[in-house]
Amino acid sequence: MAGKSGRSISNVPEKAIRKNILSWEGMLVVVFILMVIFCRSISPNFHLENVLREMPKYLAEAFIMLPMAYVLILGEIDISVGATVCLSATMTCMACNKELPFIAVVLVCLLVGTACGLINGLVLTNFTELPPMIVTLATQIIFRGIAEISLGSGGSVSLTNTDGFRMIAGKVGIIPYIFFLVVILAVIFAVVLAKTTFGRSVYAIGSNRLAAYYAGIPVQRIRLIIYTALGFMSGLAALFLTSVLYGANTTTGNGFEMDAIAMAVFGGISTAGGKGRLAGGIISAFVIIMLRIGLGQINMNPQLILVILGALLILAVLLPNIAGELKVKKKAANTK
Amino acid sequence: MKENKSILKKITGSREASLLIVLIILCIAITAKSPSFMTFKSITDMLKNNVVIMIMALGMLGVLLVGGIDISVASVLGFTGMIVGMLMKYEVVTSTPLLFVIAVAIGLVCGCVTGLVIAYGKVLPIIATMGFMYIYRGLAYVISNSEWASAENLGTFKDFALGKVLGLNNVIWVMIIIYVIFFIVMKWTKIGRKVYAVGSNREAAAISGISTKRIDVLVYTVMGTLSGLCGALAVSIYASAQPNMLYAKEMDVIAACVIGGVSMQGGRGSVVGAFLGSLILAIIAKALPLVGIESIAQNTVKGIIIMAVIILNVLAQRAMDRSNLKGREM
Numbered sequence: 001m002a003g004k005s006g007r008s009i010s011n012v013p014e015k016a017i018r019k020n021i022l023s024w025e026g027m028l029v030v031v032f033i034l035m036v037i038f039c040r041s042i043s044p045n046f047h048l049e050n051v052l053r054e055m056p057k058y059l060a061e062a063f064i065m066l067p068m069a070y071v072l073i074l075g076e077i078d079i080s081v082g083a084t085v086c087l088s089a090t091m092t093c094m095a096c097n098k099e100l101p102f103i104a105v106v107l108v109c110l111l112v113g114t115a116c117g118l119i120n121g122l123v124l125t126n127f128t129e130l131p132p133m134i135v136t137l138a139t140q141i142i143f144r145g146i147a148e149i150s151l152g153s154g155g156s157v158s159l160t161n162t163d164g165f166r167m168i169a170g171k172v173g174i175i176p177y178i179f180f181l182v183v184i185l186a187v188i189f190a191v192v193l194a195k196t197t198f199g200r201s202v203y204a205i206g207s208n209r210l211a212a213y214y215a216g217i218p219v220q221r222i223r224l225i226i227y228t229a230l231g232f233m234s235g236l237a238a239l240f241l242t243s244v245l246y247g248a249n250t251t252t253g254n255g256f257e258m259d260a261i262a263m264a265v266f267g268g269i270s271t272a273g274g275k276g277r278l279a280g281g282i283i284s285a286f287v288i289i290m291l292r293i294g295l296g297q298i299n300m301n302p303q304l305i306l307v308i309l310g311a312l313l314i315l316a317v318l319l320p321n322i323a324g325e326l327k328v329k330k331k332a333a334n335t336k
Numbered sequence: 337m338k339e340n341k342s343i344l345k346k347i348t349g350s351r352e353a354s355l356l357i358v359l360i361i362l363c364i365a366i367t368a369k370s371p372s373f374m375t376f377k378s379i380t381d382m383l384k385n386n387v388v389i390m391i392m393a394l395g396m397l398g399v400l401l402v403g404g405i406d407i408s409v410a411s412v413l414g415f416t417g418m419i420v421g422m423l424m425k426y427e428v429v430t431s432t433p434l435l436f437v438i439a440v441a442i443g444l445v446c447g448c449v450t451g452l453v454i455a456y457g458k459v460l461p462i463i464a465t466m467g468f469m470y471i472y473r474g475l476a477y478v479i480s481n482s483e484w485a486s487a488e489n490l491g492t493f494k495d496f497a498l499g500k501v502l503g504l505n506n507v508i509w510v511m512i513i514i515y516v517i518f519f520i521v522m523k524w525t526k527i528g529r530k531v532y533a534v535g536s537n538r539e540a541a542a543i544s545g546i547s548t549k550r551i552d553v554l555v556y557t558v559m560g561t562l563s564g565l566c567g568a569l570a571v572s573i574y575a576s577a578q579p580n581m582l583y584a585k586e587m588d589v590i591a592a593c594v595i596g597g598v599s600m601q602g603g604r605g606s607v608v609g610a611f612l613g614s615l616i617l618a619i620i621a622k623a624l625p626l627v628g629i630e631s632i633a634q635n636t637v638k639g640i641i642i643m644a645v646i647i648l649n650v651l652a653q654r655a656m657d658r659s660n661l662k663g664r665e666m
Binding site for chain 1 (some may be wrong): 405453457458459460462463464466467468469470471473474475477478579587590591594600601632633634635636637638639640642643646647650653
């Protein structure tokens with residue numbers, strides 16, 4: 001495990017790492033500004049009011065990104081979040097159409113999401129030999145499958161009563177509620193990750209799980225909490241998605257896992273675990289949201305947008321790796 | 337007495353043997369329910385409909401053996417299939433062999449790019465192939481330009497999947513040939529043994545002089561090549577090319593391997609296991625409607641089966657470790 005370096009204890013490399021990350025986040029801010037200028041130039045409709053109107057649909061993915069960053073820092077992955085969103089949204093619409101009081105509908109949504117996350121967590125913590133990839137692959141099929149069964153042959157459901165969801169989609173001035181919620185949750189998740197024992201334990205587990213275990217960190221309990229939190233946030237995303245779409249179908253939430261992972265990875269969070277900060281993930285979430293809104297406004301083929309996002313995801317990992325390799329080679333050449 | 341025990345142990349201990357038993361029990365149960373299942377026609381129909389998954393399971397076997405994963409295979413299939421369909425529709429290329437060569441070549445390039453990014457770019461396989469999954473699927477949509485190639489556009493190309501040699505469908509022959517090649521390569525050639533070596537212990541393999549990166553690129557390239565071939569086969573079998581062809585079927589391919597006893601950590605798994613795993617998956621899909629489970633519930637049942645299999649694997653492994661320990665105590 002020597003090759004997979006954790007967070008270093010000595011002072012000097014710590015500074016270098018911090019400088020690196022700081023510059024990565026600084027770069028992201030520049031990218032964000034460039035993105036806004038770029039979108040403004042390609043689309044005349046790209047101004048604050050329009051952007052804020054279109055934002056809720058995409059902000060739902062930012063909810064998922066926050067706990068997904070934790071999962072990635074653990075050195076793990078969860079590809080079932082899209083299916084969790086699909087299942088929660090389906091159940092929410094069905095509960096709403098059964099004329100349940102709105103507070104019960106919200107509860108159903110969050111409970112379904114949490115239950116999905118809990119199932120992932122329980123399987124992964126009880127059978128620690130299993131790779132998260134294959135477990136969440138199986139639950140992904142199951143969750144979406146249950147949604148397919150409940151949706152029946154039609155494959156979709158629409159809300160008959162949209163009053164409650166209209167309330168959720170409300171605004172303060174021109175800023176939608178969801179924006180405030182994302183900001184508040186982002187701050188909470190970032191502070192927990194950076195400043196609490198829990199957050200530091202996540203880094204410890206991601207850097208070296210065995211060492212963390214011997215240091216007395218409750219590895220399995222922390223994993224269970226994180227996967228459950230991811231399920232809960234997926235439920236929350238489903239709630240806000242429903243308030244925009246007024247319905248659900250078998251393809252709801254398709255690709256959310258990639259978007260959430262892309263946001264985190266583009267924000268400098270390492271998929272090998274143990275490295276990265278949430279601030280980068282949050283900035284990159286807004287970069288990607290701006291890109292989607294801008295490209296959507298010039299009526300670009302949504303599939304082509306997926307191609308661009310896929311390429312961004314790969315390049316965000318590939319380029320730093322190549323740059324790092326070149327740096328190492330240069331150093332080696334210098335010392336010779 | 338001792339010999340008896342070892343034979344018994346060999347049968348219960350061998351993954352392939354237990355799979356075969358499951359397969360036979362499944363077949364007997366289904367035949368009891370619907371006697372028409374065990375006819376030559378019904379079985380060849382089932383094979384023909386599952387050829388694509390069965391061939392791709394071989395490529396996935398290689399990828400899983402080196403400890404990787406590739407979830408972009410269905411997208412590569414859709415991409416190449418769409419190209420073949422469009423070439424045929426606009427009569428750019430109409431010769432069937434040439435179309436197959438084009439599909440295989442495109443698949444090869446796609447797989448090679450994936451392999452290079454993973455091996456030399458050091459991107460985690462799941463992240464890289466997740467990106468490529470969306471890239472290739474998106475490109476399939478872009479190429480299709482919201483059109484699709486139907487049976488009448490495909491002219492002679494669809495005849496390939498209708499033709500027969502020695503009473504067996506062409507596509508089944510393709511599958512058999514590929515399986516035989518893989519069986520020989522994985523068991524008796526240097527390349528095959530190197531793949532196992534890299535999967536069981538990457539560092540040891542590297543020290544013993546195997547270029548692990550080259551092996552990585554190789555398995556992803558083979559995977560891509562087979563996906564490309566399957567793209568052409570799928571267009572021929574289903575007599576249509578749509579951009580959402582076999583959407584999300586990469587899960588079936590991985591599931592077939594997992595059921596067939598291929599380890600997700602690498603190093604363990606066999607061609608026979610992949611074959612039996614994909615066959616069991618195909619038979620289950622065929623059996624579900626017979627036992628009264630509607631087609632809409634098929635995905636859920638499939639997911640539950642995968643989950644059950646991987647959990648049973650862990651439990652069996654734990655039991656085996658325990659009994660090994662006991663043996664040592666004696």
